[in-house]
Every structure is written in structure tokens, then in C-alpha cells.
Amino acid sequence: xxxxxxxxxxxxxxxKAGRLRRHKRTVSAVGGITLGIERGEMVGYIGPNGAGKSxxxxxxxxxxxxxxxxxxxxxxxxxxxxxxxxLRIGVVFGQRSQLWWDLPLRESFALLRxxxxxxxxxxxxxxxxxxxxxxxxxxxxxxxxxxxxxxRMRGELTAALLHGPxxxxxxxPTIGLDVVSKQAVRSFLAELGAGGDVTLVLTxxxxxxxxxxxxxxxxxxxxxxxxxxxxxxxxxxxxxxxSLVADLVDPLPEGFALPGAAITATEADRxxxxxxxxxxxxxxxxxxxxxxxxxxxxSLLEPDIEDVVARLYATPDPSDAP
Amino acid sequence: MVPGGASVPTISRIGPFRGSTTTFGALIGSxxxxxxxxxxATIAGTFTNTVFGFLRCYVLLAVAASTAGGQPGGYDARQLxxxxxxxxxxxxxxxxxxxxxxxxxxxxxxxxxxxxxPVSPLVAYLAADLGRALYAMLTRFGPPLVAGxxxxxxxTPVRWQTVPLFAISAVLAVTICFGxxxxxxxTAYWLQDARGPITFxxxxxxxxxxxxxxxxxxxxxxxxxxxxxxxxxxxxQTPLDVISERDGPALQAGLVAxxxxxxxxxxxxxxxxxxxxxxxxxxxxx
Numbered sequence: 001x002x003x004x005x006x007x008x009x010x011x012x013x014x015x016k017a018g019r020l021r022r023h024k025r026t027v028s029a030v031g032g033i034t035l036g037i038e039r040g041e042m043v044g045y046i047g048p049n050g051a052g053k054s055x056x057x058x059x060x061x062x063x064x065x066x067x068x069x070x071x072x073x074x075x076x077x078x079x080x081x082x083x084x085x086x087l088r089i090g091v092v093f094g095q096r097s098q099l100w101w102d103l104p105l106r107e108s109f110a111l112l113r114x115x116x117x118x119x120x121x122x123x124x125x126x127x128x129x130x131x132x133x134x135x136x137x138x139x140x141x142x143x144x145x146x147x148x149x150x151x152r153m154r155g156e157l158t159a160a161l162l163h164g165p166x167x168x169x170x171x172x173p174t175i176g177l178d179v180v181s182k183q184a185v186r187s188f189l190a191e192l193g194a195g196g197d198v199t200l201v202l203t204x205x206x207x208x209x210x211x212x213x214x215x216x217x218x219x220x221x222x223x224x225x226x227x228x229x230x231x232x233x234x235x236x237x238x239x240x241x242x243s244l245v246a247d248l249v250d251p252l253p254e255g256f257a258l259p260g261a262a263i264t265a266t267e268a269d270r271x272x273x274x275x276x277x278x279x280x281x282x283x284x285x286x287x288x289x290x291x292x293x294x295x296x297x298x299s300l301l302e303p304d305i306e307d308v309v310a311r312l313y314a315t316p317d318p319s320d321a322p
Numbered sequence: 323m324v325p326g327g328a329s330v331p332t333i334s335r336i337g338p339f340r341g342s343t344t345t346f347g348a349l350i351g352s353x354x355x356x357x358x359x360x361x362x363a364t365i366a367g368t369f370t371n372t373v374f375g376f377l378r379c380y381v382l383l384a385v386a387a388s389t390a391g392g393q394p395g396g397y398d399a400r401q402l403x404x405x406x407x408x409x410x411x412x413x414x415x416x417x418x419x420x421x422x423x424x425x426x427x428x429x430x431x432x433x434x435x436x437x438x439x440p441v442s443p444l445v446a447y448l449a450a451d452l453g454r455a456l457y458a459m460l461t462r463f464g465p466p467l468v469a470g471x472x473x474x475x476x477x478t479p480v481r482w483q484t485v486p487l488f489a490i491s492a493v494l495a496v497t498i499c500f501g502x503x504x505x506x507x508x509t510a511y512w513l514q515d516a517r518g519p520i521t522f523x524x525x526x527x528x529x530x531x532x533x534x535x536x537x538x539x540x541x542x543x544x545x546x547x548x549x550x551x552x553x554x555x556x557x558x559q560t561p562l563d564v565i566s567e568r569d570g571p572a573l574q575a576g577l578v579a580x581x582x583x584x585x586x587x588x589x590x591x592x593x594x595x596x597x598x599x600x601x602x603x604x605x606x607x608x
Contacts, residue, residue: 058434061434061438062437062438063434063437063438063603064603065600065601065602065603079600082437083440083441083442084440086438086439086440087440089438091435091438093434093435096430096431096432096434096435097432097435098435098438098439100352100356102355102356102359102360103352103355103356103359107352107355110348111348111349111351111352114344114345114347114348114349115345115348115349115439115440115441115446116439116440117341117344117345143359
């Protein structure tokens with residue numbers, strides 16, 4: 001469905017070098033990505049700010065011309081065949097709007113039907129489904145400029161789906177949303193993906209989106225793919241550890257050590273301590289701790305994807321190495 | 323497909339031509355409704371146009387009274403009053419000023435959303451602008467004209483073809499004006515911020531388009547050069563000369579024919595610029 005082969009995008013920036021002189025410098029935003037995505041896959045595309053996520057998405061949707069490499073979406077070349085591709089993909093940019101500012105949602109949707117030339121019955125059926133799943137009815141007649149961010153986002157999602165796209169690109173669809181709206185968007189997308197017809201590519205900074213929706217995770221950094229696989233594979237590869245948090249009766253003695261577990265944090269005057277389990281089983285660690293100090297409360301935390309990704313982002317850029 | 327049922331991507335075409343016409347019509351309707359939302363702006367704008375109409379009309383009539391023969395630039399007093407009042411009505415229909423939507427969207431990166439539609443941005447914006455002009459024609463063209471007719475003797479067209487020719491000329495003027503504004507706004511693709519070109523356009527189009535004074539008051543060689551070398555006189559001067567019957571039937575029709583040429587040139591240029599811009603486009607922001 002989506003094929004990228006050594007896809008690159010370089011930007012030329014002019015750097016001030018004196019009163020009038022400017023130096024040209026080439027900055028590589030995407031530095032050779034090779035990736036294939038099959039029909040019906042739900043792929044999370046993550047990376048730190050400036051990693052090249054949005055740039056990749058712009059190239060996939062035909063808005064940006066790649067500097068080199070090959071790209072094809074739905075068997076089409078995005079830039080030269082942009083208008084044909086537009087009929088077959090849906091795009092939601094969390095930070096931009098595709099709706100008409102002055103028009104109520106209802107009219108925006110009706111207009112989109114004509115723009116995409118969708119038969120009335122199909123349009124009606126899709127709109128009905130979105131209205132039910134995304135709770136659109138209460139603000140369907142409100143002009144877009146008066147909608148809250150959460151409402152607008154639900155409108156944007158609907159707008160991207162009304163022509164029945166084969167591929168849906170979502171660029172930070174939950175950015176700035178409150179918990180309830182995020183949940184609504186996520187369960188809607190989960191339902192969408194469950195059908196297996198729509199290919200979904202999602203970029204986000206909210207890893208809960210990914211955990212909830214995507215089996216496959218592509219991490220890019222400095223314009224290169226640094227991980228491509230399941231979330232479990234990511235944990236295994238980067239040695240994610242479970243952690244044990246204990247509330248103690250007395251402060252933890254200086255120099256205390258637990259075999260197979262490392263202290264990663266102490267809080268509240270050493271009354272609360274966090275261990276990362278490195279080899280020790282949870283049972284052994286708890287037994288060892290209880291035997292040594294008075295324990296008031298205990299909790300065991302599963303590895304957090306945020307931590308893994310934070311560690312991944314902190315890894316130095318391979319291209320910077322000598 | 324999702325949501326809603328069929329498992330095959332079903333973008334059914336109703337037939338390419340009928341489909342395109344429906345899409346174009348729907349986009350015109352959207353432009354109409356977007357402007358119809360702002361009723362107070364419509365009323366305030368109409369009032370302002372009318373007030374300035376009085377100002378301009380008295381000035382031009384004073385010029386006429388002090389000119390030997392009473393026919394400055396070849397207009398009699400009635401024709402001058404018609405020139406002013408139809409011009410005041412036509413001003414907002416043509417929409418010389420205030421359109422920065424494309425430049426704003428390029429600067430903010432929202433242009434990406436326009437490029438993700440299966441309709442070229444030029445076509446979509448043209449349709450929306452025709453809708454805007456249609457709304458302005460229905461609401462803002464009449465009131466200044468009525469006010470003018472009440473307080474001043476106006477010229478009544480004597481030739482049968484004048485009114486239809488004026489209608490054609492007005493549509494062409496809207497199209498040419500759109501093409502020019504699109505080009506001015508499109509400089510934002512290269513400059514990021516098109517405020518400079520837009521200010522320059524506002525000045526030129528007002529002075530050289532025939533809004534502030536009829537261009538026929540200028541030396542004839544200069545006027546002819548402007549007409550042939552720039553699209554500006556085709557914006558207001560042509561439709562106003564057509565309706566006030568300043569020239570003989572041949573020249574009257576000839577000026578409209580010249581508008582056709584300028585409409586083709588400006589739209590063609592805008593399409594070319596848009597294609598160039600898309601190749602080098604950098605969509606701003608993440």
C-alpha cells in the first residue's frame with residue numbers, strides 16, 4: 001500500500017554570516033527512509049521533535065517533493081498524481097484545519113461530498129456512522145470557528161473519512177485534546193482499524209495513542225528509522241525493566257543494595273524508593289526488601305513505553321559518530 | 323470502506339464534465355455562504371461605499387463644472403455620476419481589496435489542506451471568489467446605485483447591448499481581479515509574507531484601475547498604454563465605461579474583448595505560478 005525506498009528530503013537554509021552575506025547550508029530532514037506498509041496495517045510513526053515525521057507524511061501525501069528516493073502510495077506517485085491520490089487518502093493534520101472556518105460542519109461536509117464526488121447514499125451512510133461514533137450532533141450546525149479544539153478534531157476526522165479513503169494519515173490527531181476527547185478519538189480509530197480495510201499511519205507524541213492503536217511501531221530520529229517492529233520488540237531490544245516502588249516505615253539506610261535490582265529514585269526523605277528490576281524476579285526483590293526494612297506499601301510497575309522512547313531519543317545520532 | 327460499508331474504494335464518477343460542474347457549483351455556493359455569514363459587515367460596507375460615493379460624485383461634478391465644455395475626459399455630468407455610483411456598487415463585487423486568504427494560508431502552512439483536495443487550489447479559490455462576487459452583487463451593488471439615482475441625474479443606457487455587455491464585463495472584471503489577487507498572494511510562496519506586494523497592489527489597482535478618478539482624464543497615450551500593457555483598467559474602468567456609454571459601440575465591445583484576453587492571461591499565469599510554487603513548496607510548521 002505504501003512503499004518508500006531511500007526517501008530523502010533536504011532543505012536549504014540560509015545562515016547569516018555577516019551584515020549582508022548569507023551562507024547556504026543543506027539540512028537533511030529525512031535521510032533515506034526505506035519502509036513498506038501493507039493494506040490494513042496500523043502503524044505508529046514516532047520520533048522526537050524535528051525527527052522528520054511530518055516531512056515524511058507530507059511527502060507521502062504529495063504536498064512536498066522528495067529530494068531523492070522513491071515513494072508510492074496506493075500505487076500512485078504522490079506529487080505528480082496528487083489529485084488522483086487525494087481521492088484515495090484521508091489526512092488529518094492535528095495543527096491545521098481542512099474545514100471551512102466560516103461554515104458550519106454540516107455545510108463543510110456537504111461541500112466535501114461535492115469536492116470528492118461521493119454519491120449521496122454513501123456520504124449519508126458514512127456521515128451517520130461518524131455522527132454516532134464521534135457524537136457530532138450537538139455541534140453540527142455551529143460554524144467551525146466557534147468549535148472547541150476537541151469538537152473541531154472530531155469534525156476533522158469525519159471530514160477525512162467521508163470519501164472512504166484507503167489510507168488514513170494522521171499527524172498528531174490528539175494534540176492538545178483533553179482526556180475524554182482523546183479517548184473518543186482513540187476508540188473511533190480503533191474501531192476503524194478493526195475493520196482491516198483502512199491502512200492507518202499515525203504520528204504522535206502521545207505514546208498512549210500508539211499503545212492503544214498500533215501493533216507496529218516505527219521510530220525515526222534524525223531522519224532515519226531506528227526501530228521498526230512491535231512495541232514488545234522495542235521493550236526487548238532496549239531492555240525495558242519493570243520497577244518496584246516501595247513506601248518505607250523508616251528512611252532507606254545509606255548504602256542499601258538489593259541483589260538484581262538497582263535504585264533509580266528516592267523520594268520523600270528516602271521514605272519512598274524505586275528499584276529497577278535487573279535480573280531479580282519481583283518475588284525475590286520483594287522478599288529481600290521486606291526482610292531488610294519495614295515496608296508500608298508496595299507497587300510493581302510495568303515497563304513504560306515513554307521511558308523506552310525517551311532512552312531511544314537520547315541515543316546519539318549514528319551519523320554524528322566519527 | 324470505512325465508515326459505512328462497501329469494501330471497495332468507491333469514488334464513483336458521475337461523468338467527468340457533469341461532475342466537475344457540480345463541484346464547481348458547490349464551491350461557488352460555499353463562497354456565497356461564507357460571505358453571507360457576515361451580515362453586519364455587509365451593511366457597514368454598503369454604507370461606507372455610499373458615503374464615499376457622494377464624496378467622489380461631488381468632486382467629479384465640480385471638475386466637470388469647471389472644465390471648458392463641461393465634458394472632462396469625454397464624459398458629461400450624467401455619465402460621470404453613473405461612473406461614480408456604478409463604480410461604488412461594483413467595487414465590492416470585484417473585490418480589489420482585502421483578500422489575503424491565500425497568502426495567510428501559505429504563511430501558516432494551511433495551504434497543505436488545500437493541496438490535499440482533488441481540486442486544484444486555483445480552481446477552488448476561483449469558484450469561491452465567484453460565489454463571493456455573486457453575494458456582493460445581490461447585496462452591495464444595488465444600494466449605492468439607488469442612492470445615486472435618488473440624489474443625482476444618472477445616464478440611462480440607450481443601446482440595447484449595453485446592459486448585457488456590462489454584465490459580461492463585470493464577470494470578466496471579477497475573474498481578472500481574482501487572477502491578479504491570486505498572483506499577488508502567491509508571492510507568499512517565495513516571500514513567506516505577502517504584505518508588501520499586497521500593499522503595492524492595493525495602491526496600483528485603486529489608482530490605475532479607474533477607481534479614484536476615470537483614467538480618461540489622463541493623457542490618451544498613457545491611458546491606452548495602461549489598458550494594453552496592464553490588466554488594471556480592465557478591473558473597473560472598462561465595465562464603468564461600458565455602462566456609461568463613454569465610447570461608440572465598436573470600442574465598447576473592443577474593451578470587453580480586451581478583458582477576455584486579460585482574463586485568460588491572468589488565470590494562465592496564476593496556474594503556471596501555482597505549478598511552479600508546488601514544486602518548491604515548503605509547508606511551514608510540523
